[in-house]
Structures are given as structure tokens and as C-alpha cells.
Amino acid sequence: MTIIAESKPKEYCDYLLRPGNTNCAGCGMSIGLQWLDQALAGEKPTLVIPACCGIVTAGAFPTSGYGVPTAAATFASSPALASGISAIAAINKEKNPIICWAGDGGTYDIGIATLSAAAERNEDIIYICYDNEIYGNTGGQRSSATPEGAVTSTTKSGKGERKKDIMAIMAGHRIPYAATLSVAHRDDFLRKIKLARATKGFRFLLILSPCPTGWKSEPDESTDLISTAVRSGLFPVYEVFDGKRYRINMKPDETPVEDYVKKQKRYRSVAADPKGLKDYIDQQWRYLIGMAKAFPATKDDGAFLATDVKAE
């Protein structure tokens, strides 16, 4: 049947993300997918990818950039497809993880009802959003994940609204595990994938995924940018257990957000005075610190991985 992309039994074909994929230089997905592969340590997931750069990554038939079984879902449907795949896997006692790999458009916008429903049903799925804060695949339009002030092809003078807090929304579903992952912090990233893998039920992982094409940044600065986003407090790295116990993994170190903004031309309209972003950081951290104080994670939360990581 013509819709199947054949794979040849060669060594490089066994990688989750194969050489020859179509990702741009400096794309956060390239790091994220390789670290996902490494964290799973040889275990092969089934991928479900909606319309997004992630399916373009595969390239065109009959080749595929993915070395694992992969379904290309319609834009809003990856958690629905994954639910069906998961149900058949469960009744056949198959253990390979089922992973949705979706962009912010498919997660924050068009797919949010489907995502919410699958989370509410606590489907046995790992949902990973690589959030590049735009519709990258269509040339860089605003999404509800686009931060305030960022210029996109549909917000020519900078977006007037704030970024949606998808983590709070997912925590509100009381799912077993939700976490943010930095492509500049490998140990933390791998630990969280392993912890998600060891957890049952719906798991939500959010990656801030640099997009040099859309962010108008230099490809070789992608990981530095994410490191700056973490240190400035713009991208907080934390975990939420059962939607109600918080653990902050990294604290900001007073790196000015200007260091982040000035390296991306998408922020050109606010670069001189990123006050909106500073307010956003303040409010975000007051909320997070408050939650982590009032509802702290216990030492059992993620304990399996604490020992696991030490043993390595």
C-alpha cells in the first residue's frame, strides 16, 4: 500500500530520529527526539504525530526519518489516535510506550479539546509538546503559545496577548505527571523522560523548542538561548505530581531576560524594553513558588528515578 514508508534493516535506521531527517539546523526537535531515544535506552515507542514540523521531519514517502512505528494524525487528533492504539496495545499486553509528539499549535490551540479529554480519561500515553511558540510549519504565525511581544507573520508589530499557561491547564486535569524540559539540561531532561516512562496514565511533557527559522535566531545559539530562558526565569523548569504537588527543579539566577530577547529578531519590537516579559516572569514565579510552598512534592515523588539516576 502506498501510504507505508518502508524501513531497511540497517544500523542507522534503528535510531528513533534517523540521519537524513528534514529538521532545520538548530531545531529543538533534533535534540529532543535524540534525547528521548537515549532515555528510552533501546526501548522503541510508537509515535503519533499530528500536523506539525514533526511529521515533516520524516521526509516524503517512501523514506522515513523515524525508526519506530509512526502514525501521522490529523491536526487535532493525536491523543485520540494514541488512545485507540493504547487500548489495542493494552488488550494485547504490549508494553512499548505510546508517545504523542506534537507542536504548540496541535497542543495549545486546535488539539486542546482532544488533549484535555485524553488527560481526563487518564489514557496511558506520554504526550510531549515541543513548543516553538509559533505555527512553524506554515511559516511562523501566532499561536496561543506565542509570548507577548513576539513578532510573527500574523502579529506584525508584536503579539499583544500573553502566552497560555498550558502546564496549569494540564495540572488542572490532575494527571499523574507533568513537567517542563529544557534542551539545555540533559540530565534533567533524561531523568524526566525516564520518570514519565516509569509512570502509568497520562503524562504531559513540555519542551521549549528553539526554532531559528521562526525566532530569527542563530542555529548555533539554540541551546544557549534555552539556557538563558531557564536562567532568566522565562522558562521555569519544574514538575507537577498528580496535578497538585509541585517541585521546582531550577531557580532563575538573575540573568536578565534582555540577554534572551536581544538574540532573537522576533522580539525586535520589545527588545529595547521587554517590560511585558519581565512582568510575566514575576507573576509566573510568584505563582510557582506559592504552589511549591503550599503543595510541595514529597520525597516519594519521582523517587524511583532519583535512585535510578544515581546508579548510572
Place this chain on the structure above:
Amino acid sequence: MARELVTGNHAAGNALALAGEANRNARGCCAGAYPITPQTEIIEYLRAFEFSKGSVIAVESEHSAMGVCIGASLAGGRSFTASSSNGLAYMVENVYAAGYYRLPIVMIAVNRTLGPPWNIWVDQGDSLMLRDAPWLQFYCDSHQDLVDTILLSFRVAEDPRVMLPALVAMDGFVTSHTQMVVNLPEQEKVDAFLPKCNVPHRLRHDHPTTVGGLTWPRETEHHRIEIQQAMDRVPEVLTEAIAEFQEVFGRKPAGTLVAEQTEDADTVIVACNTMARTLKNVIAERRAKGERIGMIRAKMFRPFPRSDFAAAIGSAKRVGVLDRNHSPGSGGIFWQEIATTLRGRSDVLLQDYLVGLGGGDVTPTVINEIIDDLVKRKESSEPVWKEVAA
């Protein structure tokens, strides 16, 4: 064989469940379920059924109901669902996807008027909206026809020569909510009739593939050609399936269409679903008065059985089509299809009647008035609105 007095929805739910259960020795079954009047009882039936190897997921929308079916089928399970009206409209993107993925999903469409304005009564406009989707379509006139056609649909859809989804339609309320005596099949017979569901391109770890990714025009053309070729093989596969159905169940369901008294007919009337049952009585009465008139109950709509229609119409001089649907700016959809069948036939007068839209009651009187109009005609006109609800 259990003869039971059941509703159309109960009969459909029962047939889907038995088909799902029949796959317990393979990869099981999984359905996505979402309610909408008048099909809701079907998904309630499925949710209550205790599958030995299957699950029915109650999702948040029809779009996701079909999404779950796609996932389940891509994982190699047998899959099915039901919907109606705006539910089908909301589902459309994934309906097309299911067909383009070549997944043998079976869906019941309980025909209901598309809104707004809101109307829950029967009209075929909802399932016919899907006429250009890569799906088989069958229209049923009775509860028994429904049960038998659902089982046949799984058999044909999952046949490796076809490997396409199938839609089975019934009239909202007129069929879904009324009771008829039905031979409900035993599980063992369904087990004997339906082979294990095998989706050859399912997702698997021993042979990882990317299903549904990007293609160039050349591959896309071939993909579409293969779908047409699969459609072309349906009549042959259906004929075989009916023969085996008869062996297992001892009765013979209708195939692509049912022609009655057309052999010597000057006038032939075409209708589907329960309108065809009323029509049958009208034809019998007019025959008794010496009129050379016959009828065709349209059952299979996709693939459209042009040669069967041409053969059944034969040398008739006039063909009237009762369309309980409306394609704005054109006319009735069955009429359009039959027009392609009769292209080049200047000896046949083909007339369309738009009747019973929004659930208006198509009584014998209404049908007689239509036939009186047709037999007097010297030439055809644009589709005629035959209003019945006034």
C-alpha cells in the same frame, strides 16, 4: 437463531458488538463513542457490552470518536462507531483520513437532517455529504437488512482486495426508534462468518513504518488509483460475501440494489431506505391496475453500481428518483448518480423529485402524486420539489 422484537439502534449495536467480539482471537476491538440523536442508543449498547477482548472509549467529540477508531485500526484491532447529522459533519476530516489510511472501520450513520435550523428527523443529506470520501456506503430499508449489511460490511471492508472503511445508513427514528422482528445472529455464526481482522499495514515494532506521512504527486496519484481499484473490486467481493453469508446464516441479504418488477416496466422509480418500502406497496397497487411500473431500491451507494442500475432500468422509458437529500444548486444526489449511469441514453426520461426533506412523511399518496406527474411527462425538468410537510 434468536427472533427478537428490537429497535433499529438495538439491532445495529448488537451487530457491531458481535463483530467486535468475533475478533477476540485476533487483536480484539476498540471503538470511539460519542452520543448524538438519533444514534445514541447504539453507543450506549456498545458501552454496556462486555467484550472479552475489547474496549469502547467514551470521547469528547465525533472527531475524536473517529480518531480513536483510526488509532485502534492502525494498531490492528477491529473498529467501529456510529454517528448522525452534525456529528458526521464534525467528524468529516477523520472520516476522510480513515479511508485514505485504508482502514476497514465500519460506521453506522443514522440519517438525520443537517442543521441549523435544528431538526432531528430523517434526511440522507448527512451521510451523502460523505459521498466523495473513500468509504463504501450502504443504505438499509429494514432492521434485518441493517444487521445483515453491518456483518457484510466488516467482511467486505476487511477483505485484502478492498481494505476500505464502510458506512451503513438507516433512517433516523423511522428505523432507529421503531421495532421490528429481527433474526439476531448467534456469536458462533458471526465468528464463522468473519475472519480475523488483519490490517496488513498496521503499526508494528518488528517492521517500523511511517503511516500517513508526506507524499509527492506521483505517489498520491497512485494512492488514489489504488483506492479506485479497490472500489472496483467491491461488487465481486460483496457477491462472494453474500454467498458465504447465506451458507452460514441461511438467508440471502440484498446486494448492490433490489430491482422489483422492472423487467417489462415502462416506468421505474428509484428510492432508498424506508421510502423504498412505502414505494413497494404503491408499485404493487399500480401493477394490479395494469400499469407497467417497477422500482429499484438503491442499497449500495459507494461504489455506485452503475452497471447494475443500467441493467435494472433496462428499456424503461421513464425513471423517477426520490431524493431525500438536497445538493444546493444542483439537486438530488441519487439523481446525479443515476444521470451518470444513463449518459448517452436519449430514450430515457429521467426526473428528480426532492421529497421528504427534514423528515417529512413520504406517504403512498405523495408517491402516487409523484408517479402521476412522471407518467404524464413529455420531457424532464429541473428537480421538482415535492413538499409533503405543509
